[in-house]
Amino acid sequence: MxxxxxxxxxxxxxxxxxxxxxxxxxxxxxxxxxxxxxxxxxxxxxxxxxxxxxxxxxxxVRPKLSADTHGVRVRTLTGDHRLDWSQVRVRLVRTRRFGREVATLEIECENVPPHLLVLGWIELGTDPEDVVDVLSSLRPGAA
The missing domain is CATH 4.10.860 (DNA Excision Repair, Uvrb; Chain A)
Structure with a gap:
């Protein structure tokens, strides 16, 4: 890994x-x-x-999202937000829009603004499903 x-x-x-x-x-x-x-x-x-x-x-705001074994860093207009893995919950959400399924990456933060980030393929530059796979492998304790 x-x-x-x-x-x-x-x-x-x-x-x-x-x-x-x-x-x-x-x-x-x-x-x-x-x-x-x-x-x-x-x-x-x-x-x-x-x-x-x-x-x-x-x-x-580049890169929009970065991650390592310590946590994630999200760049917004208000600055860099460095979050430990214990502070975030990452999930892939699929919704139907205009007759097709669209995947977005949701990063929910505890006690740290922004509390919910929703990132699509435009912000990430790739399929959110691939990003979730990488984030899961970087998170400590991932199987």
Whole structure:
């Protein structure tokens, strides 16, 4: 069993696509403003701000999740949260969305904010089921 540290973050291609879409949305905002369309700049401006926020978050908060035999570390906008294995409960949750099953990783923290983190494949850069397998192998006392 390999107990070396592991980490997960959004794939660079996803982040790159986010920045590209942000630039296109910003250009569309300017173009619609210059064309005299009253609603276009508002709608594209909202899209630009949303894309900018999510892409900047994915760029700055890297890696999103890392783990070793001592515990897990989660990076959020409020900083790094280092949690011992005794403080967390990790589970895989499957839900049906749009006719297909979607898996998410839930990390429940005792007495430490954030109390519940829900991470999908975009935040982790891989299938949450694979992450749960690695986390289970890193947790002390795992069979």
């Amino acid at each position: 390999d107990n070396s540290p592991a980490s997960w973050a959004p794939k660079p291609a996803v982040i790159g696509l986010g920045w590209l879409l942000t630039v296109f949305a910003a250009a569309a905002t300017v173009f619609t403003a210059l064309s005299g369309d009253p609603a276009g700049p508002i709608l594209f401006g909202i899209a630009t701000v949303g894309l900018l926020a999510f892409t900047a978050l994915g760029t700055v």
